[in-house]
Amino acid sequence: MKQQQTKPVHYSPYITISREEWSKQRDDAVINFENDIAKLQGLNEPLTSEEILQVYLPLSRLLNLHVTAAQQLHATTSRFLNNHTHKVPYIIGIAGSVAVGKSTTARVLQRLLAAWPNHPRVDLVTTDGFLFPNKVLEQKGLMNRKGFPESYDIRRLIQFLANVKSGMEKVGAPMYSHLEYDVQQHQQQWIETPDIVIVEGINVLQVRARPQREPAVFVSDFFDFSIYVHAAEKDLREWYIARFESLRATAFQDPHSYFHRYAHLSDDETVAMATHIWNEINKPNLEQNIEPTRYRASLILEKGSHHMVQSIQLRKT
Template sequence: MTVSVAPSVSMFVELEREAWRALRASTPMTLTAEDLDGLRGLGEQMDLNEVADVYLPLSRLLNLQVAAAQRLWAEQQAFLGGSARKVPFIIAIAGSVAVGKSTTARILQALLARWPDHPRVELVTTDGFLFPNGVLTERGLMKRKGFPESYDRRALVRMLAELKAGRAEVTAPVYSHLVYDVVPDEAKVIRQPDILILEGLNVLQSGATGQRIPHTFLSDFFDFSIYVDATEQDIRRWYVERFLRLQQTAFRDERSYFRRFSELTHEQAVSMAESVWGDINGPNLAQNIAPTRSRARLILLKGPDHKVKRVRLRKL
């Protein structure tokens, strides 16, 4: 008897960089080299060619998605005969520490805000929703900072729910990487943006933490989601390289939480970075972050040089 084997079925359309670049069409370059200097992350090899090849096609796709969502909203309002406030289009960006998701978020914010209809684009990171260090210490979670249980997910869900409910003004807590903690009595005010970008390690998680399954997931509020991906080997190397750069710059600030690391020798600094990766960032990536990759609408796969070499787009 002959048994036929069905071809593997994928939820994604996979595009090599050359094919993806062609989808830019006539989208104009609206960033300058000076703009990019203020947007790229520490040590990232991001140039205008990367913006043109990868992020302009992505901004075009997102602009189409936003326009379609706004048309659907208008049609539904006409159907209901209501006059509810327009709510923001929410884009989630996930990925590991040191993979470059923050740079991706900042570049997309800049590009989307420069489209001809000049949408108002806000960027919020989930760092502000980490529990303060005092709370993490009390709960024995300082060595699991960045793991799902270290976030005030209820507050994060509440902020997204308020945005999608059309509230005129919403606030988000502010985090300082210098002092490695949430800033007390400081908040970012968000006033009805057209687009909100939410960037963070675990934004694509289902929300279950081993205790119980929540009734509401963060992803319930997302209109589009992006996962920035690379091999664990590359991300680990980028993390160590970033740690060494920070040791020579931000860690030397007297206010820095990591001031003590600025006195380490090169060998000691490498050993410390490797230890942090092995104990915290690596396990968090393997256990919590990487498993959410397939939940994204679009995956940017980077090569060893930090440049995107392949794009996966979820089929509709």
């Protein structure tokens, strides 16, 4: 008698959830956000009320549950130790490629999380401010590798996160100007005893080898929850080119813009330049450094070619 062959079972550390099923997890949550959509969406990144209701509201509910559980655990531990120290912020990391929509995801989550009935205080920090200043990058010959791991002051970023996670009452983070394409040396964003800190950047899930005498501490070690926003490379390239075209007609027209030299390119020249930058800088960084960190995230938002999330992968616990 011929033995029936069974199909191999493929195990994954993630549960894959369709957008339709995920949208049901918002339960009966109601948050008024209609007046904020224009402020929250990024350039050339469509953001609809359906996207917020079906994707981001359930995600904010999940995160709010995690934050509440962490705060309850802190209170329980404090009672056990008879030690009434201040609770430390819950840190959420958001990673993904250039042009994938990380900043929009971060802004939407900041807005929704702060609107839950317990009204947590939510701060948002981008890692752009932790890039080395252009002067330093030029000295190191790294201007064409801006955004690659070596272009960031990782020690400073880790120290910032260590200070936040230790419960320091006031912590400064450097700021960045996209107009000037440089770190603002004399400006800081102050983080003062928030409940939640969202840290957004292409590099936040990356790990790098360190000298033997240095502790192997990584940015993601400070995260309580992490999100990776994913899309196919061909879609990312198209979105980047479209954004570059929009910037040429807007921000690049400002004489103070670092990219003002691109303001007078023709349509064909604009597409050619954006494609060149993508192929020479952004694509290699995506393939070598960013996308390999995808499966280190607690949750992956899978985007389709329309820039909308089509499925969610949630790490099993």
